[in-house]
Each structure stands twice: as C-alpha cells, then as structure tokens.
Amino acid sequence: MASGPNMMAPICLVENNNMQLSVNQRATQILEQISQPVVVVAIVGLYRTGKSYLMNRLAGQNRGFPLGSTVQSKTKGIWMWCVPHPSKPNHTLVLLDTEGLGDVEKGDPKNDSWIFALAVLLCSTFVYNSLGTINHQALEQLHYVTELTELIRTKSSPKEDGTEDSTEFVSFFPDFIWTVRDFTLELKLNDDPITEDEYLENALKLIPGKNPRIQASNLPRECIRHFFPKRKCFVFDRPTNDTKLLANIENIPENQLDPKFQKQANNFCSYIFTQARTKILREGVMITGNRLRTLVVTYVDTINTGAVPCLENAVTTLAQLENSVAVQKAADHYSEQMAQRVRFPTDTLQELLDVHADCEREAIRVFMERSFKDENQEFQKTLVEIIKDKKQHFLQQNEEASVKYCQSMLDQLSKALMENISIGTFSVPGGYKLYRQAKESIEWNYSQVPRKGVKANEVLQNFLQSQASIEKSIWQADKALTDGEKAIAAERASKEAAEKEQEVLRQKLLEQEQQIEAQQRSLQENIAQLKEKMERETENIIKEQNMMLEHKLKVQEDLLKEGFRKKSEEMDEEIRQLKHTIDTTKNNEASWFTQALDRFGSEIISIFASPVRVLDTVVRTVSSIFKKN
Numbered sequence: 001m002a003s004g005p006n007m008m009a010p011i012c013l014v015e016n017n018n019m020q021l022s023v024n025q026r027a028t029q030i031l032e033q034i035s036q037p038v039v040v041v042a043i044v045g046l047y048r049t050g051k052s053y054l055m056n057r058l059a060g061q062n063r064g065f066p067l068g069s070t071v072q073s074k075t076k077g078i079w080m081w082c083v084p085h086p087s088k089p090n091h092t093l094v095l096l097d098t099e100g101l102g103d104v105e106k107g108d109p110k111n112d113s114w115i116f117a118l119a120v121l122l123c124s125t126f127v128y129n130s131l132g133t134i135n136h137q138a139l140e141q142l143h144y145v146t147e148l149t150e151l152i153r154t155k156s157s158p159k160e161d162g163t164e165d166s167t168e169f170v171s172f173f174p175d176f177i178w179t180v181r182d183f184t185l186e187l188k189l190n191d192d193p194i195t196e197d198e199y200l201e202n203a204l205k206l207i208p209g210k211n212p213r214i215q216a217s218n219l220p221r222e223c224i225r226h227f228f229p230k231r232k233c234f235v236f237d238r239p240t241n242d243t244k245l246l247a248n249i250e251n252i253p254e255n256q257l258d259p260k261f262q263k264q265a266n267n268f269c270s271y272i273f274t275q276a277r278t279k280i281l282r283e284g285v286m287i288t289g290n291r292l293r294t295l296v297v298t299y300v301d302t303i304n305t306g307a308v309p310c311l312e313n314a315v316t317t318l319a320q321l322e323n324s325v326a327v328q329k330a331a332d333h334y335s336e337q338m339a340q341r342v343r344f345p346t347d348t349l350q351e352l353l354d355v356h357a358d359c360e361r362e363a364i365r366v367f368m369e370r371s372f373k374d375e376n377q378e379f380q381k382t383l384v385e386i387i388k389d390k391k392q393h394f395l396q397q398n399e400e401a402s403v404k405y406c407q408s409m410l411d412q413l414s415k416a417l418m419e420n421i422s423i424g425t426f427s428v429p430g431g432y433k434l435y436r437q438a439k440e441s442i443e444w445n446y447s448q449v450p451r452k453g454v455k456a457n458e459v460l461q462n463f464l465q466s467q468a469s470i471e472k473s474i475w476q477a478d479k480a481l482t483d484g485e486k487a488i489a490a491e492r493a494s495k496e497a498a499e500k501e502q503e504v505l506r507q508k509l510l511e512q513e514q515q516i517e518a519q520q521r522s523l524q525e526n527i528a529q530l531k532e533k534m535e536r537e538t539e540n541i542i543k544e545q546n547m548m549l550e551h552k553l554k555v556q557e558d559l560l561k562e563g564f565r566k567k568s569e570e571m572d573e574e575i576r577q578l579k580h581t582i583d584t585t586k587n588n589e590a591s592w593f594t595q596a597l598d599r600f601g602s603e604i605i606s607i608f609a610s611p612v613r614v615l616d617t618v619v620r621t622v623s624s625i626f627k628k629n
C-alpha cells in the first residue's frame with residue numbers, strides 16, 4: 001500500500017535566506033517517503049494576518065506552524081506539514097504556510113513574488129488571506145497575481161499559434177479561495193443578503209473607467225478570473241475581542257473563541273477536507289508526495305539559475321524520473337512473479353512461455369500505471385528489452401534444470417546396465433538379446449519419469465548415442481546370432497538412431513514455433529496496453545481542453561453580462577484557437593495511434609530480432625486490434 005505521512009510538526013520546505021531560496025533536504029526526504037497522492041493547500045497573503053493560525057486549524061492543532069505575537073513577521077520561506085487526509089482515505093494533506101507578503105523590513109520585493117508563484121505552482125488549493133474587506137486596496141495588494149505571467153511559463157518555447165502563454169494557466173492552476181479575516185461588514189448587497197461567494201464575485205466585477213487606480217485594481221480581478229479554474233470565499237469574524245487572548249490565541253481552547261468564528265473556521269475546514277482536489281500536474285498526472293518533491297526541487301533550481309519555472313519542463317523532468325522507476329518496478333515485478341510461479345524444470349517449453357506471458361502482461365500493467373508521457377515509447381522499449389533478457393535467462397535456467405534432472409535420472413536407471421557391461425555380462429552367446437532387454441527397460445522406465453522438462457529427449461538421445469558403439473560390439477561378438485540377424489540388428493540400430501534424431505529435431509521445430517508465437521503474443525500485449533494508455537492520455541488531454549474551453553466561455557459570458565463587450569470580443573480568437581485544437585485532437589486521434597503503434601511495433605520486432613516471417617505481424621496485429629473496436 002502507498003505510504004503516508006508521519007510528521008509531528010511542520011518543517012521548512014523552501015528556505016529564504018538573504019534573498020536566496022533553497023530547498024530544505026530534510027523536508028524533501030519526508031516528501032520522498034510519501035507515495036500517496038497529495039491534496040496541497042497553500043496559504044498566501046500579507047504578513048501578520050493570521051495565516052499560520054488558520055493552517056494549524058487545518059492540521060487539527062492549535063500549535064504547529066509558529067505564530068508571531070509581535071508586529072514582526074514570523075514565517076520565513078515556505079513551511080510544510082504533511083498529515084493524513086482527514087476524509088480521503090490513502091491521501092495525504094499537505095499544508096503549505098508561506099512567508100507574509102509586503103513586510104517593509106524585507107529588502108527585495110521580488111522575493112515575495114517568487115514565494116507567491118511557487119505557492120501557485122505547488123498547490124491544488126490556493127488560499128489568499130487578507131484582513132478586513134475586499135476593497136481596492138486589498139485588490140491592489142494582490143498585484144502578485146498579475147506578475148505571474150512573467151514568473152510562470154506553460155510551454156518551453158512560444159506557442160505556434162501566437163496566443164499568450166498564460167491562456168493555458170487555467171489548465172494547471174489551483175482553485176482559488178479568498179479568506180477574509182476580521183470581516184466587519186454585513187453580507188448584504190443593495191439591502192439583500194448575499195453569500196460569501198457572491199460577495200467575492202461582486203468584488204471581482206470589473207470597474208469601468210480609465211482612472212489608473214481603477215485600472216490597477218482591475219488587472220488582478222481579470223487575472224483571478226482568467227487563471228483560476230474555481231473561486232470561493234470565506235469570511236471570518238475576529239476570533240475574540242479580547243486583545244490579550246488574541247495575542248495568545250494558540251493557547252486558547254477553541255470553545256473560548258467567538259462562536260461565530262468557531263463556526264466559520266469549521267466551515268472553512270470542512271470545505272477544504274471535502275472539496276479540495278488532489279493535485280494534478282496536467283493531463284491527469286496525479287501528484288504524490290514523492291512527485292511533489294521533484295516539483296519543488298525543479299522549480300526552485302530553475303528560479304536560482306535566473307530562469308522562469310516552466311510547467312512543460314517540469315512535466316518532462318518528472319516523466320523521465322518516474323518512467324525509469326516504472327521500468328524498474330515492472331522488471332522487478334516480472335522477476336519476482338516468474339520466480340514465484342515457475343517450478344524448474346517445467347514440463348514443456350509452452351508451460352514456461354505461458355507463465356512468462358502472464359507475468360509479462362502484469363509487468364507491462366505495472367509500467368503503464370506509473371509511467372506517463374513516454375515520448376516515442378523509449379521507456380517501454382527498454383522494458384521490452386529487459387524482459388526479453390530476463391526471459392532468456394529463465395529459459396536457460398529451465399534447460400539447465402532439465403538437463404541436470406534427466407541426467408541424474410538416467411544415471412540411476414542405467415547404473416545396473418553400466419555395471420553389467422563392465423563385468424562382461426553381455427559378452428556371452430545370447431548377450432545381445434539380454435542387452436536389448438536391459439536397454440529397452442531403461443528407456444521405458446525413463447519415459448515413466450514425470451516432469452523431466454524440455455531436455456528429456458536430448459539427454460536420452462545423448463545416452464543412446466553413447467551406447468551405439470557398445471551395442472555394436474555386443475552384437476558383433478554374440479555367437480548366438482547368425483550373420484543375417486546381425487545385419488538386421490545393424491539396420492535396426494541405425495533406423496532407431498535416425499528416428500530419435502528426427503524426434504529431437506521435431507521438438508526443436510515445435511519449440512521454435514512456440515517461441516515465435518510467444519514473441520507475437522508479447523508484441524500484441526505491448527501494443528494493446530500501449531493503445532489503451534494512449535487512449536486514456538488522449539481522453540485526459542481532451543478533458544483538460546474542454547475544461548479550459550468551458551472556463552473561457554464562462555469568463556467571456558460574464559464580461560459581456562457586465563457590459564465589457566470589447567474585452568469579451570478580445571477572447572474570441574483565443575476561444576476559436578482552442579476549439580480548433582480540440583477538433584484536431586479528436587480528428588487525428590486514430591491516425592496518430594496507428595502511426596505510433598506501427599512504428600513501435602516494428603521497433604519491438606527488431607528488439608526480438610526474429611525471423612523475417614514475424615515482420616508483417618506488426619501490421620496484422622495493429623489492424624486486428626483496430627478491427628476489434
């Protein structure tokens with residue numbers, strides 16, 4: 001089973017010393033151990049606004065992330081606390097508490113922007129925390145969101161269709177929650193009661209006018225609406241009016257806080273526990289603790305080289321790492337299962353090949369479950385090669401076990417014969433008949449021994465060959481035989497030898513056929529599972545593109561409703577491009593698959609280096625799979 005977290009207290013994940021970000025190795029070691037999928041909640045906002053306190057509530061603790069009781073900012077860098085998810089079994093809840101933004105004592109404001117961008121990149125639910133109300137000032141303070149277009153890239157190179165890189169942000173951005181603390185207003189609009197979400201939506205409506213101040217607060221509004229797939233708002237009363245208690249809040253039992261605050265905090269927590277999504281990188285790639293580790297390291301390294309974190313590059317890095325692990329796991333699974341299921345020697349080659357086929361199918365499945373974005377199936381091909389070598393080794397082991405067993409059986413069965421030969425029992429008149437009887441009884445007894453394995457005939461054949469000259473000298477010396485009978489004996493001996501040789505040859509041919517058939521099965525299995533995987537991946541791509549389209553249509557519709565016709569029309573081209581991409585993906589799916597599978601099939605054949613007659617099976621295999629659907 002996937003392993004979960006075991007953390008008593010939070011730990012710093014990204015350190016921020018002298019304006020230099022670095023990843024704390026002790027924290028990455030913890031993440032590395034977590035193989036469960038993660039739900040990542042990050043909180044970001046101005047310094048001294050109760051962020052750490054709220055995160056502790058999510059961890060179900062009063063203490064944990066240290067709170068500051070003075071006006072100086074407390075949290076530095078990004079802190080992490082991994083706890084078992086309270087309602088999603090086998091998931092880990094990762095809480096990321098970040099350094100407060102906007103602290104005047106800090107030197108470089110660029111640093112704040114990176115913390116903000118990192119939080120967006122790492123989490124699946126992004127909580128923006130602020131004090132008071134959502135007003136112009138609060139929105140201006142959220143200018144970090146407008147800088148994201150400069151700090152995060154989707155693609156490593158500019159998009160071919162010329163659209164802005166940020167148009168794809170919504171496909172991998174987290175859900176957005178605005179938490180408003182010490183909220184003192186009444187939730188009413190024109191005297192009608194409104195929900196918290198309506199309050200946020202209203203605050204995010206664009207304000208008409210050219211006034212620079214209005215423009216400055218409109219930009220974050222637009223960015224929030226465009227970038228984040230989902231929005232939500234929670235307002236909180238002041239936890240208590242007693243300032244002494246407030247300063248010491250981590251030591252106050254929950255039931256001594258304002259009941260309204262208690263309720264609001266519980267609402268917030270239960271929303272997170274039930275609604276916050278598992279972190280998905282893109283196209284359905286599920287993030288585990290271990291994968292999150294790779295993301296943090298990759299992003300922080302990129303920032304430190306002076307470059308901008310790029311989603312596409314992160315996916316590639318992650319895929320390279322994960323796919324080699326997938327190959328390893330699959331190969332191990334194959335070896336383990338073969339060792340467990342095969343008893344050497346197997347009765348026939350086919351018996352071993354059948355077990356091989358089962359184990360290989362499972363191994364490919366293990367690989368498919370873990371791997372993603374295996375460009376040109378480089379990793380799958382490696383797995384084919386590894387399994388081919390391992391299979392070869394098992395075949396050899398099987399032959400050796402068979403030879404050893406058959407040899408020891410024959411040695412036992414022929415012991416008396418050999419003794420009689422050496423003491424001259426057959427060197428008497430009528431000795432040839434006796435010898436024949438003894439030899440035939442050995443052959444009969446040998447044929448009755450079960451599970452001799454693939455080398456049974458060959459070992460017997462060798463034994464009989466070694467007896468040929470002995471047999472000849474016995475009949476030649478046997479005085480009881482007439483010349484005619486000797487001639488018949490000679491003829492019989494050579495006929496028998498030829499028959500036995502034929503039998504060994506027939507078996508070899510049959511086994512060759514079985515080997516070829518096994519390779520075809522292997523090819524078929526690889527292609528079938530690859531096709532399944534490609535279908536799933538394409539389905540995820542289309543799902544993601546449709547989600548983007550739906551979101552953009554909604555943003556466009558809202559703009560129109562709010563009277564921003566020009567802005568709404570500006571989205572036309574972007575939406576047209578996206579629709580075109582979706583159509584292309586759908587229309588070309590079948591031909592992409594055929595091309596990819598054909599190429600992959602030919603490559604596997606060359607790995608097997610089989611006889612020419614197998615070559616055209618790729619085409620047949622691919623087309624038969626397509627016909628089935």
Ligand SMILES: Nc1nc2c(ncn2[C@@H]2O[C@H](COP(=O)(O)OP(=O)(O)OP(=O)(O)O)[C@@H](O)[C@H]2O)c(=O)[nH]1
Pocket residue numbers: 046047048049050051052053054066067068069070072073074075076098099100101181182236237238239246247248249250
């Ligand atoms: N007014 C008010 N104070 C709070 C609230 N929650 C916590 N506090 C107090 O505010 C102070 C700062 O709380 P923290 O949770 O450390 O705030 P923070 O945003 O993490 O601060 P930094 O890490 O410095 O950015 C502490 O003294 C808390 O007791 C709240 O909802 N309202």
Ligand SMILES: [Mg+2]
Pocket residue numbers: 051052053066067068074075097098100
């Ligand atoms: Mg804090």
